Amino acid sequence: MAASSSTKPIFILPPPITTSSSSNSKQLSFLYNTTTPISIKLSHSCKNRALTITNATKTVDSAQTSSVSKTRGGSYDDTVSSGTKPTILVSEKLGEAGLSLLRDSANVDCSYDLSPEDLCKKISSCDALIVRSGTKVTRQVFEAANGRLKVVGRAGVGIDNVDLQAATEFGCLVVNAPTANTVAAAEHGIALLAAMARNVAQADASMKAGQWQRNRYVGVSLVGKTLAVMGFGKVGSEVARRAKGLGMHVIAHDPYAPADRARAVGVELVSFDQAISTADFISLHMPLTPTTKKVFNDDTFAKAKNGVRIINVARGGVIDEDALVRALDSGKVAQAALDVFTEEPPSKDSKLVQHEKVTVTPHLGASTKEAQEGVAIEIAEAVVGALNGELSATAVNAPMVPAEVISELAPYVLLTEKLGRLAVQLVAGGRGVKSVKVVYESARGPDDLDTRLLRAMITKGIIEPISDSFVNLVNADFIAKQKGLRISEERVAVEKTPEYPIHSIRVQISEVDSKFGSAILEGGDISIEGRVKYGVPHLTKVGSFSVDASLEGNLILCRQVDQPGMIGQVGNILGERNVNVNFMSVGRTVRRKQAIMAIGVDEEPCQETLKKIGEVPAVEEFVFLEL
Numbered sequence: 001m002a003a004s005s006s007t008k009p010i011f012i013l014p015p016p017i018t019t020s021s022s023s024n025s026k027q028l029s030f031l032y033n034t035t036t037p038i039s040i041k042l043s044h045s046c047k048n049r050a051l052t053i054t055n056a057t058k059t060v061d062s063a064q065t066s067s068v069s070k071t072r073g074g075s076y077d078d079t080v081s082s083g084t085k086p087t088i089l090v091s092e093k094l095g096e097a098g099l100s101l102l103r104d105s106a107n108v109d110c111s112y113d114l115s116p117e118d119l120c121k122k123i124s125s126c127d128a129l130i131v132r133s134g135t136k137v138t139r140q141v142f143e144a145a146n147g148r149l150k151v152v153g154r155a156g157v158g159i160d161n162v163d164l165q166a167a168t169e170f171g172c173l174v175v176n177a178p179t180a181n182t183v184a185a186a187e188h189g190i191a192l193l194a195a196m197a198r199n200v201a202q203a204d205a206s207m208k209a210g211q212w213q214r215n216r217y218v219g220v221s222l223v224g225k226t227l228a229v230m231g232f233g234k235v236g237s238e239v240a241r242r243a244k245g246l247g248m249h250v251i252a253h254d255p256y257a258p259a260d261r262a263r264a265v266g267v268e269l270v271s272f273d274q275a276i277s278t279a280d281f282i283s284l285h286m287p288l289t290p291t292t293k294k295v296f297n298d299d300t301f302a303k304a305k306n307g308v309r310i311i312n313v314a315r316g317g318v319i320d321e322d323a324l325v326r327a328l329d330s331g332k333v334a335q336a337a338l339d340v341f342t343e344e345p346p347s348k349d350s351k352l353v354q355h356e357k358v359t360v361t362p363h364l365g366a367s368t369k370e371a372q373e374g375v376a377i378e379i380a381e382a383v384v385g386a387l388n389g390e391l392s393a394t395a396v397n398a399p400m401v402p403a404e405v406i407s408e409l410a411p412y413v414l415l416t417e418k419l420g421r422l423a424v425q426l427v428a429g430g431r432g433v434k435s436v437k438v439v440y441e442s443a444r445g446p447d448d449l450d451t452r453l454l455r456a457m458i459t460k461g462i463i464e465p466i467s468d469s470f471v472n473l474v475n476a477d478f479i480a481k482q483k484g485l486r487i488s489e490e491r492v493a494v495e496k497t498p499e500y501p502i503h504s505i506r507v508q509i510s511e512v513d514s515k516f517g518s519a520i521l522e523g524g525d526i527s528i529e530g531r532v533k534y535g536v537p538h539l540t541k542v543g544s545f546s547v548d549a550s551l552e553g554n555l556i557l558c559r560q561v562d563q564p565g566m567i568g569q570v571g572n573i574l575g576e577r578n579v580n581v582n583f584m585s586v587g588r589t590v591r592r593k594q595a596i597m598a599i600g601v602d603e604e605p606c607q608e609t610l611k612k613i614g615e616v617p618a619v620e621e622f623v624f625l626e627l
């Protein structure tokens with residue numbers, strides 16, 4: 001799947017559906033440690049840099065907070081630890097080819113026409129939800145998901161039926177299938193244009209009612225007429241191309257479309273007013289957004305040519321439907337052809353639907369066999385890929401980070417999360433963490449270092465141990481803002497080989513007290529620094545003390561008088577209580593004065609053991625940290 005692409009963008013997802021990454025180094029599920037329960041451990045092989053999740057749950061006690069056992073929803077851990085397939089709810093009809101792709105790797109529950117209440121009931125047992133335009137994915141749905149829902153797949157283009165803000169807040173990724181139905185929608189637009197101009201639907205109904213009304217259904221010609229395409233995106237440009245083939249003069253309005261794209265199709269981009277006032281036909285192809293809502297209203301129709309004709313295969317909500325009825329009644333608008341409605345389905349007695357000058361279809365723009373198969377495959381690949389931690393080019397609510405950047409930054413992702421986690425555990429409670437500075441030492445030019453992913457991981461590392469928030473790339477900035485956490489980044493140029501993107505990363509927390517005074521720099525910030533060595537994150541500095549500790553397992557930081565025998569004394573205390581030491585590193589500022597010992601331990605020492613360490617006369621301060 002898309003994982004092998006080197007150019008597609010990527011986003012970090014909610015928790016993965018499997019417990020381990022494959023040996024394929026392109027499989028990116030190691031990134032999911034960014035979203036799994038906070039204490040998931042990683043084992044790694046320096047050779048191939050493949051990382052494997054080895055343990056699912058544990059508790060963390062940090063920064064004087066109570067123990068927090070954090071998962072993303074009740075049943076996620078069960079899914080992870082048992083290796084069971086994820087569950088994907090498909091709430092609207094999806095092409096068979098897509099369903100079969102989904103069934104290869106998931107339990108697929110096709111439940112169509114669910115009431116909003118039933119959708120909310122079902123969603124808490126689903127890892128992904130696939131919808132078309134008929135399902136409203138509201139905030140209530142994300143709330144009811146109880147943290148388990150990781151991906152919403154929109155089998156189509158328009159995502160106005162998904163509450164994107166809520167999805168982002170809940171760290172749920174939204175992907176869509178933006179390309180497979182473009183041609184179908186454009187063809188439907190052209191079909192409506194021609195059918196409207198020649199009264200095909202009305203004449204058909206009349207004949208079936210036993211009439212032969214040749215004079216009544218005289219139409220208008222298309223050739224030589226001006227068509228204004230409103231929204232020159234994928235569908236709009238395909239409509240323009242086809243309309244030109246019919247001999248129409250095509251203009252377009254789109255504030256965001258590049259002029260050269262329009263020029264390439266032979267279309268002139270004009271202002272909104274110019275488009276409206278010069279067109280004989282207006283075809284709508286913009287998304288429904290707060291800006292485009294009811295953009296066609298009494299005022300707009302007043303500016304149009306008398307007898308203008310309107311086609312809408314975009315979204316009903318871009319038209320004020322009452323205003324359109326008034327314009328049709330007055331003759332300002334001669335005809336309309338509508339595939340989409342503010343409310344779908346519209347009420348049976350809708351004046352618009354019943355209007356004799358209006359041709360309607362029930363949101364059929366994307367409904368060709370070909371488009372439905374294409375959309376189904378496109379969304380199935382996106383959703384399954386997303387659940388597996390692969391690349392997705394169609395993420396709607398996550399910052400896009402190019403695949404090659406992800407793969408290069410992979411070891412730094414671990415480092416930043418661990419530095420964040422360590423730094424926050426050095427804070428003595430009380431004032432709250434508000435201001436964090438991250439300093440990257442790099443030999444690369446500023447434009448050659450994309451740190452969005454690393455910033456998200458630092459946010460995660462800092463926030464997760466001290467709150468019940470779950471953080472991933474989708475919601476990192478939102479959560480940081482919500483918690484009032486300011487993260488500033490600085491890049492310091494160093495003269496090293498630019499082969500490696502980053503030489504070292506320093507995390508500083510300002511305006512806080514520390515439970516380990518030696519971690520405080522002169523200016524008063526808690527400061528720790530790390531590097532990636534042979535693919536493994538290392539702690540290299542605590543305050544102004546240099547250390548060298550591989551960031552695995554748990555860590556005891558201990559400041560003592562720099563004198564012989566200290567390593568032995570502390571080591572003995574741990575050994576006597578069966579706590580296995582996996583490394584020790586000592587750093588000092590001035591010989592025989594003070595030193596810092598970083599001790600990696602496999603087990604968490606009990607309170608009694610920690611007390612004993614504190615009682616060693618030369619030990620001035622110490623802290624136990626979970627990574």
Ligand SMILES: NC(=O)c1ccc[n+]([C@@H]2O[C@H](COP(=O)([O-])OP(=O)(O)OC[C@H]3O[C@@H](n4cnc5c(N)ncnc54)[C@H](O)[C@@H]3O)[C@@H](O)[C@H]2O)c1
Nearest residue numbers: 158185231232233234235254256285286287313314365366
């Ligand atoms: N009827 C159907 O079944 C059907 C099928 C496919 C798409 N659609 C709808 O068609 C619309 C277009 O789809 P697309 O795939 O071409 O999307 P797109 O994103 O490729 O194109 C939308 C274009 O609208 C432009 N736009 C945004 N705001 C605008 C504004 N205020 N004024 C003018 N232009 C504006 C954008 O710049 C963009 O170029 C969407 O609303 C989509 O949901 C409907």
Ligand SMILES: O=C(O)[C@H](O)COP(=O)(O)O
Nearest residue numbers: 132133134156157158366
């Ligand atoms: O936005 C879209 O892709 C179209 O409106 C199609 O919607 P549908 O999948 O509900 O047909």
